Structures are given as C-alpha cells and as structure tokens.
Amino acid sequence: xxxxxxxxxxxxxxxxxGALPLLLQAWGEEFYIGFATRMLIxxxxxxxxxxxxxxxxxxxxxxxxxFGSGAYVVALLMAAGITSAxxxxxxxxxxxxxxxxxxxALSLRTRGVYFIMITLAFAQMLYYITVSLQVxxxxxxxxxxxxxxxxxxxLGNDATLYWVTLGLLAASLxxxxxxxxxxxxxxxxxxxxxxxxxxxxxxxxRPLQLACFVIGGALAxxxxxxxxxxxxxxxxxxxxxxQSGMLLxxxxxxxxxxxxxxxxxAVMLLGLxxxxxxxxxxxxxxxxxxxxxxxxFAPQGLAGLALRxx
Amino acid sequence: xxxxxxxxxxxxLQFGLMLFLLAAGLTLVFGIMDMINLSHxxxxxxxxxxGAALAQASGSFLLGLAGAMAxxxxxxxxxxxxLLRRLYQRDHLTQVLATFALILIANETVLxxxxxxxxxxxxxxxxxxxVEILGFSYPAYRLLIIAVGLLVAALxxxxxxxxxxxxxxxxxxxxxxxxxxxxxxxxxLFTGIFALGAALxxxxxxxxxxxxxxxxxMGENILILAFVVxxxxxxxxxRGALVGSLLVGLVDTLGRALLPTVLRxxxxxxxxxxxxxxxxxxxxxxxxxxxxxxxxxxxxxARS
Numbered sequence: 001x002x003x004x005x006x007x008x009x010x011x012x013x014x015x016x017x018g019a020l021p022l023l024l025q026a027w028g029e030e031f032y033i034g035f036a037t038r039m040l041i042x043x044x045x046x047x048x049x050x051x052x053x054x055x056x057x058x059x060x061x062x063x064x065x066x067f068g069s070g071a072y073v074v075a076l077l078m079a080a081g082i083t084s085a086x087x088x089x090x091x092x093x094x095x096x097x098x099x100x101x102x103x104x105a106l107s108l109r110t111r112g113v114y115f116i117m118i119t120l121a122f123a124q125m126l127y128y129i130t131v132s133l134q135v136x137x138x139x140x141x142x143x144x145x146x147x148x149x150x151x152x153x154x155l156g157n158d159a160t161l162y163w164v165t166l167g168l169l170a171a172s173l174x175x176x177x178x179x180x181x182x183x184x185x186x187x188x189x190x191x192x193x194x195x196x197x198x199x200x201x202x203x204x205x206r207p208l209q210l211a212c213f214v215i216g217g218a219l220a221x222x223x224x225x226x227x228x229x230x231x232x233x234x235x236x237x238x239x240x241x242x243q244s245g246m247l248l249x250x251x252x253x254x255x256x257x258x259x260x261x262x263x264x265x266a267v268m269l270l271g272l273x274x275x276x277x278x279x280x281x282x283x284x285x286x287x288x289x290x291x292x293x294x295x296x297f298a299p300q301g302l303a304g305l306a307l308r309x310x
Numbered sequence: 311x312x313x314x315x316x317x318x319x320x321x322x323l324q325f326g327l328m329l330f331l332l333a334a335g336l337t338l339v340f341g342i343m344d345m346i347n348l349s350h351x352x353x354x355x356x357x358x359x360x361g362a363a364l365a366q367a368s369g370s371f372l373l374g375l376a377g378a379m380a381x382x383x384x385x386x387x388x389x390x391x392x393l394l395r396r397l398y399q400r401d402h403l404t405q406v407l408a409t410f411a412l413i414l415i416a417n418e419t420v421l422x423x424x425x426x427x428x429x430x431x432x433x434x435x436x437x438x439x440x441v442e443i444l445g446f447s448y449p450a451y452r453l454l455i456i457a458v459g460l461l462v463a464a465l466x467x468x469x470x471x472x473x474x475x476x477x478x479x480x481x482x483x484x485x486x487x488x489x490x491x492x493x494x495x496x497x498x499l500f501t502g503i504f505a506l507g508a509a510l511x512x513x514x515x516x517x518x519x520x521x522x523x524x525x526x527x528m529g530e531n532i533l534i535l536a537f538v539v540x541x542x543x544x545x546x547x548x549r550g551a552l553v554g555s556l557l558v559g560l561v562d563t564l565g566r567a568l569l570p571t572v573l574r575x576x577x578x579x580x581x582x583x584x585x586x587x588x589x590x591x592x593x594x595x596x597x598x599x600x601x602x603x604x605x606x607x608x609x610x611x612a613r614s
Contacts, residue, residue: 122595122599
C-alpha cells in the first residue's frame with residue numbers, strides 16, 4: 001500500500017517561493033532577487049547530483065564538468081550570435097547529457113574510490129581544456145553580452161529570471177520524483193542495496209546506472225545554462241574540482257538520497273555564506289567549522305537529525 | 311633541441327620528486343585506511359607558509375625548512391588524533407565533507423595570519439646562480455631539489471622495505487584487519503605515518519616555495535596531481551607512488567614543453583596554437599583515465 005501523499009505543503013512552499021520577488025521588491029531589497037536566483041540554480045545543480053549519488057548510489061566527484069559545460073554552451077552560442085534560450089538551453093542540456101554519457105560509460109567500468117577518482121580526472125581534463133582554449137576566453141571566462149531571450153518573456157528582468165528558474169527547478173523535482181517512483185527508480189533503489197542480486201535477476205545494471213548518470217548530468221547542464229545567465233559569465237571556476245566538492249557538500253549537508261536534500265543543502269550553504277559575509281571576510285572559516293561539527297555530531301547529516309531516516 | 315629536452319627532463323624529474331613527497335604520505339593514508347583525504351594539499355600550503363615565515367624571521371632558509379617540517383609533523387599528529395581517526399570507519403562521502411571543510415578552514419586561517427599577499431621565500435643565496443652540467447647551465451637550486459628528492463626517496467625506501475616499522479606499514483597496506491590480528495598497533499602506527507606524511511608535505515612546500523608562489527590555494531592543484539600519481543602507481547604502494555610521480559612529472563613537463571612544437575610540425579600553426587596547450591595540460595589526466603580503464607589496480611597494487 002502506498003501512503004497517501006498530499007502535495008499541499010509542497011504547493012504552499014512553491015507559492016511562498018514564487019511570492020518572494022514581490023516581497024523583496026516591496027521591501028526595496030531587489031538586490032536579493034539575484035541572490036535567491038543563485039540559490040535556486042545551485043539547488044537544481046545539487047538536486048541533479050543527489051539523483052546520481054543518492055538514488056544511483058554513485059559517488060561522482062566531477063559534477064562540475066556538466067554544470068560548467070552547460071554554462072559554456074550558452075556563452076559560446078551567444079558569442080556566435082544565437083541568443084534564443086529556446087535553442088541554447090536545450091542544447092546546453094543536450095551537450096551535458098552527451099558528455100555525461102561519454103564520461104559515465106567510461107567511468108562506470110570502475111567502482112568505489114576508483115569511480116570517485118576517474119570522474120574527478122575527467123572533470124579536471126575539461127577544466128584545463130577550457131582554460132587553455134582561447135575561444136572560451138581562457139582564464140577570464142566568457143562573458144555574455146546579454147541574457148538569453150526567452151520570448152515572450154523578458155529575462156533581462158531579474159524577477160522573471162527568478163520565476164523561470166523556480167519553474168524549471170519545480171519541474172525537475174517533479175520529474176525526478178516521478179522517475180524515482182517509476183520502474184526505473186525502483187530498479188535503481190534495488191541496485192543501491194544489492195547490485196549483484198539485481199544483476200542475477202536479469203536487470204541491466206550498467207545501462208541503468210548510466211541512464212541515471214546521464215539524467216543527473218543533463219540537469220546540471222541546464223543549471224549551468226541558468227547560472228551563465230544569472231552571472232553574465234561562463235567562468236572556468238565552474239568546472240574546477242572545488243566546485244564539484246562544493247556541490248557534493250551541499251548534497252551531504254541537505255541529505256543524501258532525500259527528495260529535497262539538494263535544495264535544502266544549497267539553500268543552507270549559500271544562505272550561511274551570505275549571512276556570514278555580512279559580518280566577516282572570513283566566512284569560509286566558520287562554514288568549515290560548521291561542516292566539521294556536522295560530521296562529528298550529526299553523523300547522518302542535518303536531515304538525519306530531523307528525520308531519523310537517511 | 312637535445313639540450314632543451316635534457317633540461318626539460320631535469321625539470322620533470324625535479325617536479326616528479328616533489329610530487330612524490332606529497333604522494334608518499336597520501337597513498338599510505340589512502341591505501342591503509344581507505345580514506346580520501348582532500349586536506350593533504352592544505353598541509354603542503356601550511357608547510358610552505360610556515361617555512362617562508364620562519365625563514366623571513368630568522369634569515370635562514372634551513373631554519374625555516376626545519377621549523378616547518380617539525381611544525382607540520384606536530385600539526386599532522388594532532389589532526390590525526392583529534393579528527394581524522396574518527397573518519398576511518400565512515401563512508402567516503404563523509405570523508406570528503408570533513409576534509410573539504412579542513413581545506414576551507416586552512417585557507418581562511420592562512421589568510422587571517424598572513425594576509426592575501428603571497429609570501430616571498432628566497433632560495434639560499436649560495437644556490438641562487440646556475441651551474442654548468444652536461445654542457446649547459448642549470449639552476450643550482452633545482453639540482454638541490456632533485457638531490458633532496460632522491461635522498462628522501464632512498465630513505466623512505468629503506469624505511470619501508472628494510473625496517474620492522476616498514477614491515478608493519480606494508481602489512482597494514484596489504485590487509486589491515488589481518489595486520490591488527492597479528493598484533494600490530496595499526497592505529498598508533500598510523501599516527502606516525504600521518505606525522506611523517508605532513509612533514510614531507512612541508513618539505514615539498516618549502517623546497518618549491520622559491521620556484522612557485524607561496525599563496526592561498528597553492529595546495530589545491532597539486533593535491534589533485536598527487537591523487538593522479540597514486541591511482542597510476544597503485545593505491546597504498548610507496549614504490550608505485552615513486553614511479554607514478556616520476557611518470558606524471560616527466561609527462562607533464564615534457565608535454566608542456568614539446569607538444570606545441572611537435573603539433574606545429576604536423577598541423578597548421580593556428581590549430582597547433584589552439585590545441586597544443588590544451589592537449590599538454592590534460593596529458594596526465596588522459597594517462598590516469600587510460601590506467602583506470604585498462605589496469606584499475608595501478609602499476610604496483612599494494613592490496614592483497
């Protein structure tokens with residue numbers, strides 16, 4: 001028997017998130033609309049990684065590759081004169097998916113720490129290629145002349161970009177949930193618990209994992225496309241291994257394998273960063289201490305404290 | 311051309327040996343305790359800062375080096391006892407989280423103590439000039455680095471393969487549970503290994519200080535290189551770390567120096583100009599990916 005799921009809290013949360021720009025405008029704090037958009041974008045990126053780590057059971061340490069390549073696809077297309085988001089965003093998603101297919105197909109031949117290391121190596125490769133390519137702007141990154149045009153919407157308006165991002169995040173979360181509840185999702189759950197048994201039952205283990213990896217990578221590409229628009233820049237930092245680490249930290253903090261783990265982690269970490277930034281230039285010191293505290297005193301992560309389940 | 315290749319090979323040897331100092335400690339942590347330690351690069355950074363600060367204060371490079379190594383051995387020991395030993399039994403994700411936190415803490419602490427400006431660390435004045443070898447002149451200080459690296463490699467080799475402690479280390483790397491069952495105190499052994507690893511980080515940081523900038527984040531690139539070395543050499547193997555380090559050092563240095571030239575010979579200058587640097591910088595990652603693909607256990611597998 002499936003427990004009856006009521007969507008009421010989620011709808012209320014979505015409505016509250018949707019009303020945020022209006023509230024910020026009313027308070028005269030428009031600056032924070034951009035910050036909130038950044039939070040949502042990272043929530044999408046962390047959610048996509050959580051799908052791979054939490055649902056697929058694969059500890060991938062190279063998610064920045066997909067995140068960053070999405071940003072660069074939009075920036076490169078913009079530089080080539082293609083400004084339509086209807087074209088460039090799906091292409092960013094597709095490029096990240098293709099990249100994930102390639103990297104995943106090779107990496108999934110290994111497991112454990114070797115999988116961690118090989119995904120890290122591929123991401124670093126992409127980082128160095130990007131830095132040394134002059135068409136991609138090298139160390140400085142590639143600035144966007146303006147935001148993508150999503151006719152009839154005007155993304156030049158900060159609130160509109162926020163709502164579009166919120167819509168895409170909500171749609172992704174919904175889609176991933178449907179996926180997790182599907183036969184595919186159930187098979188993934190089985191794989192996570194006992195891969196040899198699933199293989200013995202005739203499930204195609206590696207293709208299933210690869211599909212999961214590609215879906216996560218594709219969504220990270222979309223998040224990257226959004227971030228390029230928000231920042232007005234595709235920067236090589238997006239591809240650096242510390243970015244992969246940061247996304248992984250968000251997932252662990254929010255709760256590995258939890259439906260809203262990625263969102264919670266991104267909001268928490270970026271929120272903490274912003275709040276500390278008001279008081280000190282050394283906010284990362286306190287974030288580091290906070291993370292250590294979580295490791296030592298909340299072994300199941302913060303969500304584990306609240307939920308008593310993983 | 312021959313001279314260029316020879317000079318670059320010496321540079322590669324020098325870089326590889328310094329990589330080995332980092333990889334040696336890291337591979338034992340990785341191999342014996344199955345722990346991913348991202349903060350190893352931070353030990354290298356802190357070591358370099360400590361050495362630079364001490365050298366500036368005392369006016370002696372040697373004093374700075376000794377102080378940094380002693381200080382880092384202490385820091386490494388304290389870190390292992392207070393925090394890292396709690397992580398051995400936890401999953402890889404938790405280890406990533408905790409040691410990533412250590413990177414953030416180390417970076418900010420260094421910023422607080424020494425500010426955002428890179429520190430200046432001068433090579434000993436006696437070694438500042440070039441010397442004449444093999445018919446061309448080569449910086450004396452780089453030769454010293456090579457000598458120190460070779461010496462440490464030899465010492466480590468002796469320690470690991472000829473002493474009782476080394477036997478314990480090898481036993482621990484091959485099968486930790488079995489080693490413990492045979493009465494080896496792997497925990498205490500490990501505190502020692504970590505202290506030694508940290509001191510070697512400091513050695514590498516101070517030795518490379520005059521060549522590279524002593525600045526925040528300096529450990530983050532080299533950490534990943536050390537991981538590449540370990541995976542290529544075989545996790546947990548000192549011998550693998552040495553061979554892997556030299557391989558990575560040589561391939562990286564020679565690739566950067568020669569690949570653009572080679573490409574220019576076979577492709578148009580424009581293509582070579584674009585492709586050369588990109589290809590050179592990913593050579594070692596290609597090497598690692600190929601290794602993981604065809605021989606995932608590395609060149610010298612340590613685990614039984």
